[in-house]
Amino acid sequence: MSSRTIPLNDGNTIPWLAFGTGTALYSKDATKATLAAISAGFVHLDGAQMYGNEETLGDAIVQSGVPRSSLFVTTKLAAVPDGRDVRFTLEESLRKLKTDYVDLFLIHNPKQHPDLKGTWKQLEALKEAGLTRSIGVSNFTVKHLETILEVATIKPAAIQNEYHPYVAKASKAVRAFAKEHNIVYVSYGGLTPVARFPNGPVTPALQRAAKRLTEQTGKQVTTGQVLQVWLRQQDIVAVRLSRYAPTASTSNKPERLQEYLDSQTIPDLTEEELKDIETEGAKVHHRVYMKWLDEESS
């Protein structure tokens, strides 16, 4: 199955579905999990300097045998060590990832960069130099975006923030700003309503849609897949993780990877279902990561 893609504002495209190497793989060897994801059909791999495992993501890229040009690799800038610059850190990432370029390089956390404008100008230079094809940001508020747009000659192509129905209401302003500037929204933590907060108000809405889609397609559609389709219909890229458990004979992880990939072709939700999920999600606020974003975006 070919991957769905979304156009970026710099002429490149981004695969809609990504495999993430943070969270449960943070500081761990991501080789096996990433190889499993690539062989299942993932082409977009989401890494970060802060995850401390770029070397193993690079090993998986090499071992997969998939041509580099068929993959889309993201990494994210951590704090820059004293006496170094952003270029130094990206060159180090490229060495670890065993590649000449990344497809997307994001500022991971604006809090780590007191001179945000200067940091952005360095990212622009790295795009010009061909070390990254596209540049963007993560965990940014409208204010952070406004700050870099004051000096930007290249706009961010993407913004990666936590996004699911329980933060959708709180993310309205930043999503609208991103849309206005043609910046693609990328979600992490998107499965929070099934994986971390399973009995919230949105659950029945997801179950209703899953039941309807199961009947329509004649194939089991899960509530997690409904969330994926909910993101897909809003043109939001979905970053997913599934841990690899080689010793658990009953592990459902390969099936879960397939479940994520299958959500590329599940039919759309109806207008009522989209509204239902939004309305129920807005009843509770539940942010998992970077809780400081709540204070700064209100």
Ligand SMILES: NC(=O)c1ccc[n+]([C@@H]2O[C@H](COP(=O)([O-])OP(=O)(O)OC[C@H]3O[C@@H](n4cnc5c(N)ncnc54)[C@H](OP(=O)(O)O)[C@@H]3O)[C@@H](O)[C@H]2O)c1
């Ligand atoms: N930019 C940032 O600051 C930032 C922050 C956090 C994460 N990220 C990126 O986003 C990626 C994904 O993050 P995430 O972990 O938050 O992703 P997520 O997609 O919200 O959650 C994935 C987790 O949900 C579990 N899951 C999936 N389906 C489920 C179901 N039906 N029932 C119960 N659990 C289910 C998976 O479990 P199994 O592992 O058991 O399959 C997995 O651990 C990370 O790896 C990283 O690349 C970025």
